[in-house]
């Protein structure tokens with residue numbers, strides 16, 4: 001009694017103290033950055049697009065401009081997002097469609113490997129080809145903007161639910177993935193969208209409604225509190241590559257940065273993205289990530305998706321409100337014109353013309369006929385033409401599957417050659433009983449795992465499971481093969497795998513996805529790092545009975561393999577990522593040596609979850625306010641975290657074996673004559689405006705005579721001409737920009753260029769001198785084995801400062817080398833590669849610290865090194 005009373009008292013004291021400290025806590029803040037930078041007519045690579053956009057936008061009325069910027073509402077048209085059209089000039093509504101691995105909700109489309117999986121190839125060409133093929137499929141369906149690729153999440157925590165949609169927690173590798181994918185997508189004639197900008201590293205608390213449904217009573221979404229140095233050196237890094245690759249659009253995220261919503265954070269949008277990087281394309285909101293009207297416009301957002309305040313409210317922060325905000329002067333005309341310019345410049349940049357072919361699929365039904373406006377069930381007509389856009393992309397997917405399979409361990413068990421008896425074990429070897437698309441948005445973990453869950457998915461046209469391909473190979477080889485897909489049928493499994501001559505292939509997996517779906521208690525983010533479906537126990541039990549146990553892991557990231565990986569009976573381990581539709585054929589290619597593995601793990605496999613030093617925030621930590629995620633680890637994530645604390649991983653970043661062997665020799669460093677770094681100076685032009693508009697409210701009234709008003713649909717029109725206030729229906733109406741923005745926020749006079757940004761005629765992506773070549777590094781790589789193979793030499797740099805990670809990746813290549821032959825690896829180091837972000841200078845700086853380059857086959861096997869002088 002006494003004890004529990006004291007305990008209760010203590011608990012009460014502690015919790016009130018905790019509440020007190022929460023209330024007193026100084027929350028991170030984001031500094032304002034205004035005005036919003038307008039497009040630069042001279043930005044290299046955008047000049048033609050700018051001229052075409054200017055010619056077009058100059059003809060538009062205000063309502064037409066608003067139409068371009070505002071979505072028509074959730075499920076308002078066929079794509080996951082569409083803006084209004086401009087019928088007068090023959091431009092149909094632009095279509096935005098998921099996903100980063102294929103055409104979501106399409107039929108007769110291909111299911112590509114995940115971004116993380118293609119990252120494991122360390123092969124720029126395959127990354128590009130995948131982007132191009134995906135772009136072609138979107139194009140073939142009538143999509144204008146592909147909602148991918150992903151660099152946020154970057155992968156701060158291995159449990160983060162959507163890490164697999166992106167590439168790697170290493171910013172350099174992700175930067176290459178972004179750049180190649182974007183070039184591929186845009187070369188196919190559709191606009192890419194780099195997302196989710198920025199600090200969108202976990203699913204928990206990304207949205208208020210979603211969190212409340214799960215019983216977390218929060219009133220604001222998670223705030224990612226990121227210091228300036230970490231922002232530049234880690235999270236912003238791959239977005240730089242995206243901007244340099246000419247990406248047409250960027251998606252702002254659900255989460256907040258320093259307690260300011262990503263879609264109205266003037267520091268990240270106006271300051272970093274449009275100012276410092278000189279981004280010329282447009283910023284669209286994630287779906288329901290917009291939280292204000294005039295404020296988001298002034299902070300640099302350019303397109304509202306899907307247009308309504310919350311799904312199907314029939315109300316919008318923009319649409320009517322944006323028309324009114326221009327008419328009442330709160331948002332200046334130049335900002336409106338800049339939004340329209342950015343959208344149309346991206347449109348023309350990728351080669352699109354006004355006569356866009358029709359959208360020939362529908363996201364909301366697979367029926368041929370259905371309502372054009374699914375939200376309200378209106379305008380029944382043909383909505384699906386079932387156009388087959390797959391081409392021969394299956395071959396590429398199979399190739400990427402093999403090229404991305406990482407051989408983590410091999411005691412001579414692989415490659416297989418006409419094995420006598422294969423015992424195939426694990427649910428992950430077989431089909432989902434409901435079919436490959438049986439779970440909505442792939443929201444389950446049944447059968448082999450070839451894709452995570454959420455909006456980053458597509459429809460499988462077919463899924464070659466591992467057992468499909470293994471059976472065919474076995475028939476050819478006269479191999480006896482038996483498979484058991486039930487992970488818990490221990491007796492049956494034991495009696496099979498302990499038989500004479502068994503080679504056991506154990507297929508296991510671990511899944512994750514987007515926060516709106518909870519699979520087995522995993523609310524998007526993984527709740528642990530173990531295998532699913534009892535996988536670790538399965539491996540242990542099979543390997544205790546079979547001395548030739550080969551493990552194949554399909555997963556969204558690392559799992560903890562500590563308990564079993566070094567068992568002598570586990571003779572090989574393969575990580576096959578999320579390979580998409582050709583899963584089975586790809587893994588069989590590698591198992592049987594038709595493909596000699598060369599992939600490298602794009603993340604670290606730690607011995608213990610705590611070794612990563614970061615985790616998802618699973619419980620709110622700020623009362624009912626925005627949960628606070630402090631990025632106190634700085635740039636030390638993944639291998640940088642383990643290296644800096646001297647923790648040995650099980651498989652290090654960049655590690656992967658081959659069926660042959662390689663040796664490294666003859667490192668050579670050649671210094672280039674790059675000049676001094678100079679901060680960019682000069683100023684922009686004055687903000688231009690294009691076209692004119694009427695200031696009579698009567699000209700904006702919904703044209704009821706011309707077409708019927710669709711319920712819940714978002715229009716640029718006003719419902720009443722009595723007053724702007726009534727038309728806007730904004731409860732806070734009357735607020736002037738001066739009241740909620742700092743002085744000068746709407747200023748249109750020439751603004752100074754950012755010292756770390758591009759000069760007027762340079763390519764966007766930052767100060768062009770950052771991309772000067774400082775050193776050229778070469779090394780010889782020899783295939784010392786008996787068969788042809790591919791090798792991935794990697795270049796790491798030690799920047800040498802007290803706050804720097806021991807090494808960071810700064811170059812790689814994938815080279816095919818014949819047995820006995822030597823090939824030269826060559827990589828360049830740019831000024832950017834050798835710089836740190838100096839928070840005082842607010843610019844990049846090559847520090848005085850002595851710097852070392854390393855070359856080798858992984859982040860911890862670096863046989864060659866040299867000082868940079």
Ligand SMILES: *[C@@H]1O[C@H](CO)[C@@H](O)[C@H](O)[C@H]1NC(C)=O
Pocket residue numbers: 028029030031225226227228229257258267268
């Ligand atoms: C967030 O706050 C930190 C600490 O004050 C600061 O270094 C950083 O620049 C801020 N980031 C943004 C986007 O405001």
Ligand SMILES: *[C@@H]1O[C@H](CO)[C@@H](O)[C@H](O)[C@H]1NC(C)=O
Pocket residue numbers: 063064067072083084085086087088093716
């Ligand atoms: C705006 O877009 C809607 C939907 O596509 C269209 O019906 C309307 O005519 C457009 N308005 C103008 C002024 O172009």
Ligand SMILES: *[C@@H]1O[C@H](CO)[C@@H](O)[C@H](O)[C@H]1NC(C)=O
Pocket residue numbers: 217219624
């Ligand atoms: C949620 O928090 C708000 C305060 O932000 C409070 O008014 C409300 O009662 C809480 N709801 C529940 C179900 O606890």
Ligand SMILES: *[C@@H]1O[C@H](CO)[C@@H](O)[C@H](O)[C@H]1NC(C)=O
Pocket residue numbers: 292293314315316317318320321727728729730731
């Ligand atoms: C304008 O935006 C406000 C919120 O800022 C919203 O309450 C209002 O309903 C919107 N008006 C229209 C017509 O959508």
Ligand SMILES: *[C@@H]1O[C@H](CO)[C@@H](O)[C@H](O)[C@H]1NC(C)=O
Pocket residue numbers: 486487488489490
């Ligand atoms: C898997 O095997 C266990 C043990 O034999 C059994 O209880 C279970 O019903 C089986 N599951 C299925 C889906 O057949």
Ligand SMILES: *[C@@H]1O[C@H](CO)[C@@H](O)[C@H](O)[C@H]1NC(C)=O
Pocket residue numbers: 519520521522527528529530531532533534
């Ligand atoms: C980890 O999560 C998976 C998937 O929900 C589950 O199958 C497994 O049992 C969990 N592991 C542990 C140790 O709780």
Ligand SMILES: *[C@@H]1O[C@H](CO)[C@@H](O)[C@H](O)[C@H]1NC(C)=O
Pocket residue numbers: 543544545546547567568569
């Ligand atoms: C390895 O497998 C054999 C059966 O082939 C078994 O007797 C032995 O105990 C296993 N060893 C381990 C370490 O599990």
Ligand SMILES: *[C@@H]1O[C@H](CO)[C@@H](O)[C@H](O)[C@H]1NC(C)=O
Pocket residue numbers: 547548571
């Ligand atoms: C497994 O054990 C069998 C029988 O003892 C032996 O012939 C075989 O070489 C062993 N295989 C491996 C991979 O160690």
Ligand SMILES: *[C@@H]1O[C@H](CO)[C@@H](O)[C@H](O)[C@H]1NC(C)=O
Pocket residue numbers: 692693694695
């Ligand atoms: C806008 O300019 C065009 C072309 O000069 C002119 O025909 C039109 O009347 C103007 N509209 C308004 C509303 O001023």
Ligand SMILES: *[C@@H]1O[C@H](CO)[C@@H](O)[C@H](O)[C@H]1NC(C)=O
Pocket residue numbers: 314315709711712719729
């Ligand atoms: C505008 O008018 C239409 C047609 O009467 C109506 O359905 C819609 O709700 C009105 N919108 C607003 C924001 O009042």
Ligand SMILES: *[C@@H]1O[C@H](CO)[C@@H](O)[C@H](O)[C@H]1NC(C)=O
Pocket residue numbers: 293294321322324325326328329330728729730732733734735736737
């Ligand atoms: C102008 O209109 C916008 C959108 O309705 C509103 O938010 C803002 O308060 C208005 N400003 C003024 C000064 O009336």
